[in-house]
Amino acid sequence: MTSNERNAMPDLVIVGAGIFGLTIAQQAVEKLGAHVTIIDVRDHIGGNAYSYMDPQTGAEIHKYGAHLFHTSNERVWDYVNRFTDFTDYVHRVYATHDGEVFPLPINLGTINQFFRANYTPAQAKALIEEQAGELAGTDPANLNDQGISLIGRPLYEAFIKNYTAKQWQTDASELPASIIKRLPVRFNYNNRYFKDTWEGLPKDGYTAWLERMIDDPRITVQLETDFFDETQPLNKKALLEAAVPVVYTGPVDRYFDYDLGELKWRTVDFKEVRYDEGDHFGCPVMNFSDADVPYTRAIEFKNFNPERAAEQNPDKTVVWEEYSRFADRDDEPYYPINTDEDKALYARYKAKAAAEPKVVFGGRLGTYAYYDMDQVFDQALTSFEEEVAPLLEQR
Numbered sequence: 536m537t538s539n540e541r542n543a544m545p546d547l548v549i550v551g552a553g554i555f556g557l558t559i560a561q562q563a564v565e566k567l568g569a570h571v572t573i574i575d576v577r578d579h580i581g582g583n584a585y586s587y588m589d590p591q592t593g594a595e596i597h598k599y600g601a602h603l604f605h606t607s608n609e610r611v612w613d614y615v616n617r618f619t620d621f622t623d624y625v626h627r628v629y630a631t632h633d634g635e636v637f638p639l640p641i642n643l644g645t646i647n648q649f650f651r652a653n654y655t656p657a658q659a660k661a662l663i664e665e666q667a668g669e670l671a672g673t674d675p676a677n678l679n680d681q682g683i684s685l686i687g688r689p690l691y692e693a694f695i696k697n698y699t700a701k702q703w704q705t706d707a708s709e710l711p712a713s714i715i716k717r718l719p720v721r722f723n724y725n726n727r728y729f730k731d732t733w734e735g736l737p738k739d740g741y742t743a744w745l746e747r748m749i750d751d752p753r754i755t756v757q758l759e760t761d762f763f764d765e766t767q768p769l770n771k772k773a774l775l776e777a778a779v780p781v782v783y784t785g786p787v788d789r790y791f792d793y794d795l796g797e798l799k800w801r802t803v804d805f806k807e808v809r810y811d812e813g814d815h816f817g818c819p820v821m822n823f824s825d826a827d828v829p830y831t832r833a834i835e836f837k838n839f840n841p842e843r844a845a846e847q848n849p850d851k852t853v854v855w856e857e858y859s860r861f862a863d864r865d866d867e868p869y870y871p872i873n874t875d876e877d878k879a880l881y882a883r884y885k886a887k888a889a890a891e892p893k894v895v896f897g898g899r900l901g902t903y904a905y906y907d908m909d910q911v912f913d914q915a916l917t918s919f920e921e922e923v924a925p926l927l928e929q930r
Contacts, residue, residue, distance in 0.1 A: 544774075544777050544779045545569075545570045545571055545572040545755070545779070546563070546569040546570045546571065546779075546780070546927060546930060547559075547560075547563050547569050547570075547571045547572075547779070547780050547781075547782065547923070547926075547927060548571075548572050548573075548574065548769055548774055548779055548780070548781050548782075549571060549572070549573045549574070549781075549782045549784070550574055550575075550762045550781060550782065550783045550784060550785055551573075551574075551575055551582065551782075551783070551784030551785055551898060551900075551901075552573050552574075552575035552577070552579075552580040552581065552582060552756060552758070553581065553582020553583065553584065553784055553898055553911075554581075554582060554584055554745070554898075554908060554911045554912060554915065555582075555782075555784050555897045555898035555901075555911050555914065555915045555918075556573055556575075556582075556782060556784050556897075556898070556915075557573070557580065557581075557745055557748050557749055558614075558748070558911075558912055558915035558916060558919070559782050559897070559915055559918065559919050559923055560573055560748075560749055560754050561748045561749060561751075561754075562915075562916065562919040562923075562924075563919065563923065563924075563927060564751050564753045564754055566919070566924065567924065567927050567928070568753070569753065569927055570753045570755075571753065571754050571755070572754075572755045572756075572757060572769060573749070573754065573755070573756045573757070574756075574757045574758075574760040574762060574769055575756075575757075575758050575759075575760065576759065576760065576761050576762070577758065577759070578758050578759050579742070579758065580742070580745055580746065580749070580756060580758070581741060581742055581745045582599075582784075582898075583598075583599035583600070583602070583867075583869075584597075584599075584602050584741045584745065584908065585597075585598050585599065585741065585742055585745075586598060586602070586740050586741040586742055587742065588740070589836070589853055591809070591848065591851055591853070592809075592836075592837060592847060592848045592851045592852055592853050593837070593843065593846050593847035593848050594836035594837040594840075594847065594852070594853055595740050595741075595836060595839065595840060595843075596836055596853070596855075597741070597834075597836065599867065599869075600803055600805070600834070600855075600857065600869075601819070601820060601834050601839075602741060602908065603624075603626050603729075603734075603736070604621065604734070604735060604736060604737070604908055604909065605626070605729040605731040605733065605734040605735075605907070605909065606731050606732070606733055606734075606907075606908075606909035607730075607731045607732040607733070608909055608913055610913065610916065611909045611912045611913050611916075612732075612733045612909075614912060614916065615744075615909075615912060618744050618745075618747045618748050619737040619738065619739070619743070619744035619747070620737070620738045621733075621735030621736060621737060621738065622735045622736045622737075622738055622840070622842055623735060624734065624735050624736045624839060624840075625727055625734055626727070626728040626729055626734065626819070626820075627726050627727060627728055627818065627819075628640075628726075628728050628818075628820045628821075628822060629816075629818050629820070629821055629822070630694055630698075630821070630822035630823070630824050631821060631822070631823050631824065631825070631828075632693050632694060632824040632825060633693070633825065635648075636821075637649065637694070638726040639694070639726065639728070639822065640719040640720065640721060640726070640728065641686055641690055641694065641719070641720045641721070642720070642721040642722075642723060642724060642725060642726050643656060643659055643721065643722055643723050643724050644724045644726060645690075645694075645726075646659045646662070646663075646690070647659075649689070649690065649693065650662075650689075656722035656723060657722075659722050660722055662687070663686060663687045663690070663720065664687075665687070666687025666688055666689055666690075667683055667684050667685070667686075667687050667688070668683070668688070670683045670684040671684060672684070674712075675712050676711070676712055677707070677708050677709065677710060677711065677712055678699060678707045678708070678710040678711065678712055678714050678715055679691075679696070679706075679707035679708040679710075680708075680712070681712035681715055682695045682696065682699075682707065682715055685715070685720060686720050690720075693824060694822075694824045695707075695715065695824075697824055697825055697826040698822060698823070698824045698831060699714070699715070700826065701826070701829070701830070701831050701859060702801075702831050702859045703801070703859070704859070704860060704861065731909075736839055736840065757769070762783075762785065763789075771790075775892070775893075775894075778892070778893055779893070780893045780894075780895075780923065780926040780927060780930070781893060781894045781895070782894075782895045782897060782918075782923060783894055783895070783896050783897070783901055784896075784897050784898035784900060784901045785900055785901065786798070786868065786900045786901075787881070787884045787885075787888060787896055787900065787901050787902070787903060788880075788884055790888070790891075790896075790901075791884060791887055795880060795883050795884060795887075796880055797864065798871065798877055798880060798881060798884070798903050799861070799862070799871075799872040799874070799877055800861075800862040800866075800868035800869065800870060800871055800872060801859060801860065801861060801862055801868075801869055801870040801872060802859075802860060802861070802862035802866040802867050802868060802869050803857050803858065803859055803860075803867075803869050804857075804858040804859075804860065805855045805856065805857060805858075806830070806855065806856040806858065807853060807854070807855055808833075808853075808854045808855075808856060809851065809852070809853050809854075810851070810852050810853075810854065811850060811851060812850070812851075812852060813837075813848075813849045813850060813851070813852060814835070814837070814838065814852060815835055815852050815854055816833065816835045816838070816854070817838070818835070818838055819834065819835055819836070819838040819839045820832055820833075820834055820835075821833050821835070829858065830856040830857055830858050831857050831858070831859055832856075832857050833854050833855065833856045833857070834854065834855045834857070835852060835853075835854045836853060836854075836855070837852050837853070868900060870905055871899075871903050871904060871905055873903075877903070881903040884903070885902075888901075893926055895918060895922045895923055895926070897914065897915065897918050898911060899911070
């Protein structure tokens with residue numbers, strides 16, 4: 536690399552245009568006046584939060600599955616409100632079991648409907664404890680026993696057992712209890728899904744929100760650009776040689792060319808179904824708890840935005856069915872499997888990452904973890920302060 540090529544380099548290169556990378560870019564420009572280039576192998580910004588409008592129905596499609604913003608973190612709430620206003624959407628989920636629809640999370644309404652009863656909260660608590668049997672109050676190691684201990688065998692087998700088996704393609708007795716460690720059960724009629732202080736969806740969509748974050752001439756975005764492709768100038772080898780600070784949000788094992796082995800993920804396939812009706816499910820998310828339905832849930836996108844009814848097609852709707860499976864290397868990684876073996880492997884990659892000069896690893900792929908959106912914003916803000924800013928101030 537010539538000296539002219541080195542001088543043409545930006546102050547910071549961010550690999551990945553998801554929430555973590557966009558937040559770092561925004562902070563680097565605002566706090567330090569840096570010139571930042573974001574590269575992404577995809578053809579859009581936003582990472583898995585990217586959305587687009589469906590012209591036939593007027594629905595906002597979340598390309599990588601439903602994204603629902605909720606937080607109790609005041610710093611994050613104040614930050615995101617700089618770039619978007621939020622609707623008053625409150626997430627509620629329903630489940631189809633044995634030809635009947637029930638509210639989730641499991642609450643007093645679910646319990647009374649399921650048992651055809653009119654239990655009071657105290658009576659419902661006593662029933663659940665009785666149905667948990669010898670597992671009540673214990674700390675089981677596997678998901679099956681943990682589920683029974685939390686909500687009793689009948690409710691667990693109706694709503695959790697088969698759904699989880701489809702989601703993980705593994706018998707619940709072989710899955711760790713940590714997957715449902717905090718499975719909610721409410722002894723009142725509250726079926727609000729999240730408990731956070733703030734909740735809503737961006738009024739003009741996710742993509743518009745995220746575009747505003749990087750609306751600055753000092754931020755350059757290059758899409759369909761592969762960090763590992765040495766035919767383009769902002770590749771891994773060239774950036775390391777030029778000692779340009781890098782924020783890397785891709786898969787951590789890919790960065791090191793899988794030299795310690797591959798971390799395992801689960802992915803989701805989506806099957807689109809269109810209906811000649813204005814509303815098919817009557818709710819945004821419908822879980823399917825029974826084993827004879829091959830998909831875990833269906834998302835009806837129009838129902839996330841009832842405030843847009845005037846702009847939506849009253850005679851058409853679009854639904855995505857979700858099918859979960861183990862990911863191959865070329866699939867979109869969604870959920871880290873996080874077996875003990877995976878955790879040990881990631882610990883080794885994390886040690887290698889810590890020794891990598893001028894590279895900050897972040898986001899769910901870069902840290903092999905699953906995060907809610909607010910957690911990604913929070914971690915990006917912290918990472919900028921503690922890791923990225925010191926690198927930039929050295930230049």
